[in-house]
Amino acid sequence: GENVEQHPSTLSVQEGDSAVIKCTYSDSASNYFPWYKQELGKRPQLIIDIRSNVGEKKDQRIAVTLNKTAKHFSLHITETQPEDSAVYFCAASKSNYQLIWGAGTKLIIKP
């Protein structure tokens, strides 16, 4: 079955710097790759997603890139701010429901 690995498990960056979180997946049939942000004590919320027919997608300070050949996708956050501190989850799916989740990355923004 599908397996999603996410790295690093913890990432600490200086405020204003960029942060990159990477995920790899095993099933080449996966075609949908969302990223969720979960603030402490709150619910996961979608921040950006990408489909397999697109290589890159941007939304203000966040972007996601997808390399289908290598079966990996990455989340990029530029000009990090304190409110970016959270746990970020990647996921992969090839059907209409079976999201396979990464283990999460705790992002810490240092002032």
Place this chain on the structure above:
Amino acid sequence: DAGVIQSPRHEVTEMGQEVTLRCKPISGHNSLFWYRQTMMRGLELLIYFNNNVPIDDSGMPEDRFSAKMPNASFSTLKIQPSEPRDSAVYFCASSPGTVDTEAFFGQGTRLTVV
């Protein structure tokens, strides 16, 4: 829309007791998911309903867990009997049900079994 509504927000119960978690999905969404989140195991899909029908319950840990969706606006997750290792945050999520769509999560129920 108020989003996905879960109740209770917090539940503390004694080992051996029955626990029922409740979920009201977003109106018009025909897919509903129950997840369990722990530090050790991360986010685990327990069960998925589509149009009120259970499609995949392979994530339900054991027979002590059961889930129902009697109609499009209500679902329950029951644990009977509860055990300390069931302590976790349980999330309900719903989506429009089409391919490649966002899952909207409820605020979760934090369950503590003592």
